[in-house]
Amino acid sequence: MTSTDHIGQSHRRENALRHLAGRGRFVTDLALPRMVHAAFVRSPMAKGKIVELDVSAAAEAPGVVRVFTAETLNPICAPWTGTLDHFAGMKSAPQNMLAEGQVLWAGHPVAMILAHSRAEAEDACELVLLDIEDEEAVVDGDAALVEGTPLVSEGIDSNLCFRTVLETPGLDEAFANAAHVVEDSFTFGRHTAVTLEPRAVVADFDPSTGQLTVHHGTQTPYQFQDVYAHQFGLPDNKVRVIAPDVGGSFGMKLHVYNEEMAVVAASLKLGRPVRFVADRLESFVSDVHARDHRVSARMAMDAQGTILAMDVDDMTQIGAISTYPRTSVAEGNQVIRLMGAPYTMPDYRGRLSVVFQNKVQTSQYRAVGHPIACAVTEALVDRAAEQLDLDPIEIRQRNLVADDAYPHVSATGYQFEKLSHHAALAKLREIMGYDALRAEQAELRKQGIYRGIGIASFVEITNPGAAFYGVGGARVSAQDGAIVRLTPSGEVHCAISVTEQGQGTETIIAQVVADQLGVTPDQVKVTTGDTDTTPSGGATWACRGAGIGGETALRAGRRLQAQILAIAGAVLQAEPATLALAGGTVVDKATGKERITLAEIGRIATYRPDTLPEGCDNSLTAVQHFAPTGYPFDFTNGIQASHVEVDIETGVTRLLKHWVVEDCGRIINPLLVDEQIRGGVVQGLGPAFFEECMYDDMGQMTNASLADYLVPMAGEMPDIEIAHIETPTLDTILGAKGVGEAGTAAAGAAAMNAVNDALRPMGARISQTPMTPLRILTALGHV
Amino acid sequence: MKADITLTVNGEAVRETVEPRTSLADLLRDNLRLTGTHLGCEMGACGACLVMLDGVAVHACLVLAVQADGQKVETIEGLNDSGLIKDLQETFHDRNALQCGFCTNGMLMSAYALLAGNSDPSRDEIRDALSGNYCRCTGYEAIVDAISAAADHRLNKAKGAQ
Numbered sequence A: 001m002t003s004t005d006h007i008g009q010s011h012r013r014e015n016a017l018r019h020l021a022g023r024g025r026f027v028t029d030l031a032l033p034r035m036v037h038a039a040f041v042r043s044p045m046a047k048g049k050i051v052e053l054d055v056s057a058a059a060e061a062p063g064v065v066r067v068f069t070a071e072t073l074n075p076i077c078a079p080w081t082g083t084l085d086h087f088a089g090m091k092s093a094p095q096n097m098l099a100e101g102q103v104l105w106a107g108h109p110v111a112m113i114l115a116h117s118r119a120e121a122e123d124a125c126e127l128v129l130l131d132i133e134d135e136e137a138v139v140d141g142d143a144a145l146v147e148g149t150p151l152v153s154e155g156i157d158s159n160l161c162f163r164t165v166l167e168t169p170g171l172d173e174a175f176a177n178a179a180h181v182v183e184d185s186f187t188f189g190r191h192t193a194v195t196l197e198p199r200a201v202v203a204d205f206d207p208s209t210g211q212l213t214v215h216h217g218t219q220t221p222y223q224f225q226d227v228y229a230h231q232f233g234l235p236d237n238k239v240r241v242i243a244p245d246v247g248g249s250f251g252m253k254l255h256v257y258n259e260e261m262a263v264v265a266a267s268l269k270l271g272r273p274v275r276f277v278a279d280r281l282e283s284f285v286s287d288v289h290a291r292d293h294r295v296s297a298r299m300a301m302d303a304q305g306t307i308l309a310m311d312v313d314d315m316t317q318i319g320a321i322s323t324y325p326r327t328s329v330a331e332g333n334q335v336i337r338l339m340g341a342p343y344t345m346p347d348y349r350g351r352l353s354v355v356f357q358n359k360v361q362t363s364q365y366r367a368v369g370h371p372i373a374c375a376v377t378e379a380l381v382d383r384a385a386e387q388l389d390l391d392p393i394e395i396r397q398r399n400l401v402a403d404d405a406y407p408h409v410s411a412t413g414y415q416f417e418k419l420s421h422h423a424a425l426a427k428l429r430e431i432m433g434y435d436a437l438r439a440e441q442a443e444l445r446k447q448g449i450y451r452g453i454g455i456a457s458f459v460e461i462t463n464p465g466a467a468f469y470g471v472g473g474a475r476v477s478a479q480d481g482a483i484v485r486l487t488p489s490g491e492v493h494c495a496i497s498v499t500e501q502g503q504g505t506e507t508i509i510a511q512v513v514a515d516q517l518g519v520t521p522d523q524v525k526v527t528t529g530d531t532d533t534t535p536s537g538g539a540t541w542a543c544r545g546a547g548i549g550g551e552t553a554l555r556a557g558r559r560l561q562a563q564i565l566a567i568a569g570a571v572l573q574a575e576p577a578t579l580a581l582a583g584g585t586v587v588d589k590a591t592g593k594e595r596i597t598l599a600e601i602g603r604i605a606t607y608r609p610d611t612l613p614e615g616c617d618n619s620l621t622a623v624q625h626f627a628p629t630g631y632p633f634d635f636t637n638g639i640q641a642s643h644v645e646v647d648i649e650t651g652v653t654r655l656l657k658h659w660v661v662e663d664c665g666r667i668i669n670p671l672l673v674d675e676q677i678r679g680g681v682v683q684g685l686g687p688a689f690f691e692e693c694m695y696d697d698m699g700q701m702t703n704a705s706l707a708d709y710l711v712p713m714a715g716e717m718p719d720i721e722i723a724h725i726e727t728p729t730l731d732t733i734l735g736a737k738g739v740g741e742a743g744t745a746a747a748g749a750a751a752m753n754a755v756n757d758a759l760r761p762m763g764a765r766i767s768q769t770p771m772t773p774l775r776i777l778t779a780l781g782h783v
Numbered sequence B: 001m002k003a004d005i006t007l008t009v010n011g012e013a014v015r016e017t018v019e020p021r022t023s024l025a026d027l028l029r030d031n032l033r034l035t036g037t038h039l040g041c042e043m044g045a046c047g048a049c050l051v052m053l054d055g056v057a058v059h060a061c062l063v064l065a066v067q068a069d070g071q072k073v074e075t076i077e078g079l080n081d082s083g084l085i086k087d088l089q090e091t092f093h094d095r096n097a098l099q100c101g102f103c104t105n106g107m108l109m110s111a112y113a114l115l116a117g118n119s120d121p122s123r124d125e126i127r128d129a130l131s132g133n134y135c136r137c138t139g140y141e142a143i144v145d146a147i148s149a150a151a152d153h154r155l156n157k158a159k160g161a162q
């Protein structure tokens, strides 16, 4: 019997209390004895040959402890290459910590200075003599593929990193027979994570024992334990990675970066702690960027508006080198596979070209691929509705996969266990008061006020198994592990491999474990983020914390439950099957009557095991690992709506309101789920309206500061209303799926449809993000 | 050319010797190890470093330590210990108005300063008061709700006292 008192409750986060008291523990806060500070000399140009690098003056500067260049640092680290086997034919140049001979983007680290303070290290950077012979930078993806264009880097034979095509046999026929075809070309700008805490690392190698400890602001400590062990040739049990509080990650902090590797290398060489914290400029020119896609797409319909097929061509620009260990191809791969996913669309062709250029790398960032696929699909659905004179709700009703038609396989091969598109659409219509909003819109148009309503259905990939990376040869774990123990005083401790960056991971794990052991979540202490004290696992990415981590905790909890009941049975001379756990005690299952407290069990097992019957196992620690089986992913679904007002004189869009209906399966904590969705929505609206990494044609990023790169702020963001459908996955006992990326997946798509709905009376249309006032005015023909 | 400065930080007298270029944020974080004051941009754009300087919310990344000579500084640690933001801390906790927690110091400072001057702010006024506070995680709505709830509690308490 399992109590379900706490799963499903809006339990508050205990770890929030530390932050509210100013007692967060971030890597940026850490100061260790003997610690030195790192600063990097970076390439000022996008591409060139290093002809001279003289660090002698810097080495003599006050406070400087050591200066490293590629020649003196790189040999201790094996180079890494960001390719995976399941992306057949993909290529990328090998990388190492400091630039060797050639610089590949503006910001590429060339030399590393270690000093007693960061200020002294920065001062010494100014004294490095770096002479780079400028080479023609490749800054545009389409141009990169033209014959005769120089190669982005040495070590590749073309600027095409990867190309693939997915196609159903009936594609051409579907278009030939279509009653209507709509098409458009889209540009999705390059943006970046801008976590408020920048990337931060303190590496601490102790030569006396050979122990390396890396305090690393990341979401994937085990992945980095493995990377450091492998690249530096250390046994992995001598590498400890600790990720304490992390000031935002969103995928950005799970990639391998030159700087973190160099910090570890420097600590290995110096035998003392080395600290690097990126300043904001460095973040902009070294954190991975995201998106940067050009898509042309068309959609075929029959006379009734039934979607027959989509034909999509995505060109994505990933910078100079594919990221490691997950590659920069994963996003494009998801873009072409998620197109049309909510709809009963039988035919499809998706072409993907992943192209290098001399810019910062792009790679996985919250909602990988989803915002692009969703925006393209939903824009074309709205175009089709317009052409057929159907309401946007009506055309979706006609095409969304029916709620009773599962399991369903999409035209791109994704297998859906069970989704709830129609229920979500109906609920959305109700909570947003759709019909009244349409009436108001028509009224206001007469007064010259242009409001728009945009809708976007979506499918989200969550709970990935090994199909994501493992099958391609990446050492990225798809399983997780938990250790749950009853303390000698009858409290509970859970150490688990999934990690916390503020989502509430520790809280939901406490809720899940509490329900298996009949205690309250406050009685369950959860430890995360330390490879020495938690079991090995994949941690938190691709929306797997609740679904996979939660299931791991559930099974570990049940295992401990059985152990406790076995001991209790021995003590009470009762059949364990007649006992259960509730209210911090062992109870009689039938009557609920208390038999013995957990504290008493803890005491006897720990201090008086001699009183247990012969052969009774006194273990009060349970270990459980869990790897998802069944469907390769647990897909979730939902729908979003955006309500905007466009000032057609200034091009400024005001976001009036946003709605989300989401189905993430079983909800463990409604409060936390809703805040994941809200945060995700705003991370989708930011790049839809403001965020863009601007480059000039020399490959220089021209807005690399928080004064120039626009992020969404409180005053511009709308209130976000949320409703839920709950369709648990049957792949697990818990039934939870992921939710972290749902908001980001469709917010931009809904917003683009809303803006275009507002612009419709003027016959104008925008298909580029961010939808800046200037671009809107251009679409209106005003500039 | 280091300068000697004396100031009061969270009610404690502090005497330090600093370089002229040392910011108040670095003094607090590096010298005094008051790490509740965070740095997100070091150019006055994100609000993570807000502290109260003689009763006014300022960006500790833009104020030089030497400029704080002779003044009173309150950081998140001080406000926490004094109990002055207890109600805000509670409504933030209830409403889950923080995720990673990196912006939280600045959000609490802005909220504290807002409520000191406006006991009944509208949602728009709250959003305005947060115009210099960047948060990447929450989407802001929960923070607005939390500040609004704290204002309501204060008003109700004041009414009850009358």
Ligand code: FES
Residues within 6 Å of the ligand: B038, B039, B040, B041, B042, B043, B044, B045, B046, B047, B048, B049, B050, B059, B060, B061, B062
């Ligand atoms: S660090 Fe001071 S405003 Fe950003």
Ligand code: FES
Residues within 6 Å of the ligand: A196, A247, A248, A502, B097, B098, B099, B100, B101, B102, B103, B104, B134, B135, B136, B137, B138
């Ligand atoms: S909670 Fe992470 S930046 Fe606000």
